[in-house]
Amino acid sequence: xxxxxxxxxxxLGAAIADAGIACSGCGSExxxxxxxxxxxxxxxxxxxxxxxASVAYLRPETAQGVYVHFQNVxxxxxATLPFGVGQMxxxxxxxxxxxxxxxxxxxxxxxxLQYFVPPAExxxxxxxxxxxxxxxxxxxxxxxxNVRRAVYEGDELAHYALACTDIEYRFPFGWDELxxxxxxxxxxLECHSRGSGVDLRYHDKVSNERxxxxxxxxxxxxGRLLLAILADAFREELVPDATGAASQRDVLALHEDFAPYRxxxxxxxxxxxxxAMAEGVYDKLSQHATAAFDVTGSxxxxxxxxxEIGTPLCVTVDVESLTDGAVTLRCRDTxxxxxxxxxxxxxxxxxxxxxxxxxxxxxxxxxx
Numbered sequence: 336x337x338x339x340x341x342x343x344x345x346x347l348g349a350a351i352a353d354a355g356i357a358c359s360g361c362g363s364e365x366x367x368x369x370x371x372x373x374x375x376x377x378x379x380x381x382x383x384x385x386x387x388a389s390v391a392y393l394r395p396e397t398a399q400g401v402y403v404h405f406q407n408v409x410x411x412x413x414a415t416l417p418f419g420v421g422q423m424x425x426x427x428x429x430x431x432x433x434x435x436x437x438x439x440x441x442x443x444x445x446x447x448l449q450y451f452v453p454p455a456e457x458x459x460x461x462x463x464x465x466x467x468x469x470x471x472x473x474x475x476x477x478x479x480x481n482v483r484r485a486v487y488e489g490d491e492l493a494h495y496a497l498a499c500t501d502i503e504y505r506f507p508f509g510w511d512e513l514x515x516x517x518x519x520x521x522x523x524l525e526c527h528s529r530g531s532g533v534d535l536r537y538h539d540k541v542s543n544e545r546x547x548x549x550x551x552x553x554x555x556x557x558g559r560l561l562l563a564i565l566a567d568a569f570r571e572e573l574v575p576d577a578t579g580a581a582s583q584r585d586v587l588a589l590h591e592d593f594a595p596y597r598x599x600x601x602x603x604x605x606x607x608x609x610x611a612m613a614e615g616v617y618d619k620l621s622q623h624a625t626a627a628f629d630v631t632g633s634x635x636x637x638x639x640x641x642x643e644i645g646t647p648l649c650v651t652v653d654v655e656s657l658t659d660g661a662v663t664l665r666c667r668d669t670x671x672x673x674x675x676x677x678x679x680x681x682x683x684x685x686x687x688x689x690x691x692x693x694x695x696x697x698x699x700x701x702x703x
Contacts, residue, residue: 344370377427393427401449402523405535419450437558444557457549461518464553465500468514476590477567481505495522504563514555521547589645597624598648599641613652624685647687671698
């Protein structure tokens with residue numbers, strides 16, 4: 336790999352021709368175009384005139400600003416190793432072939448953490464962040480069979496990396512990178528220090544040593560994360576309708592922390608008494624969780640609407656609610672229903688997992 340990287344474009348073209356490499360698509364030899372240099376940075380000019388002194392580039396990652404301001408962070412935050420600086424913002428890459436919806440775009444939102452550690456501990460912290468990021472994805476609903484790791488070594492590593500592990504997801508178009516965790520060593524701080532003349536070494540006041548910390552960088556694109564969450568959560572299933580015939584139900588089985596609403600309040604009918612009670616229930620619940628209120632259409636259609644946008648729980652106010660003060664709580668994933676009072680609902684966190692055992696018992700009872 337190093338030998339190939341050292342070749343000029345002309346030498347690379349000659350090497351391909353001499354090797355007789357065939358096109359993987361058509362099988363013919365000598366059908367490759369001449370090698371060309373690709374620039375993956377967006378070039379522009381600062382100011383109204385196009386002068387060589389005004390050339391600027393849109394950033395391809397959010398990371399570098401953190402390194403420039405490393406000493407400012409250490410001084411103002413009185414930070415001691417290990418510590419991290421996280422940021423989120425726009426990045427721009429002049430991709431050769433953008434596509435696959437949100438997966439590869441030329442402008443994207445990026446989340447990165449630069450975690451500064453003592454050099455002797457960088458391998459340990461790299462392993463820690465790989466485990467943490469992988470576990471975070473599983474805890475927030477991605478199925479284990481759709482998540483794996485790719486470990487890079489030797490010539491596979493980027494020029495700045497001491498170690499790198501990609502957490503990959505099985506997208507509808509195949510396995511690809513979702514979250515990268517790199518041990519960047521001291522490469523960035525040393526480069527900025529040489530280029531600026533500013534000493535970016537860390538001063539350990541205990542040992543009185545000065546050294547460049549190593550950096551562990553978990554990097555994640557929000558578009559890819561959103562795409563993975565949606566792909567993993569969406570499913571189509573056949574369920575019996577009111578007549579007993581099979582009908583398709585579309586479900587967005589989002590983890591409840593990602594759902595746009597934690598619950599929806601649905602009066603069974605538009606009768607004044609039911610509407611008044613449902614509005615009162617909504618007012619109480621919406622103080623404790625994000626809630627929707629829907630009165631349009633049959634109760635079945637309203638359930639389906641909430642299923643499609645990922646609302647985990649539906650609270651139905653029916654005629655019996657007027658006499659017993661109880662409501663029906665419906666589970667999005669199993670469609671199981673339980674009966675409880677509003678006070679019971681408010682007695683703890685309004686989360687699906689709090690009622691999971693009761694929903695499971697109700698689902699088992701209805702299927703037996």
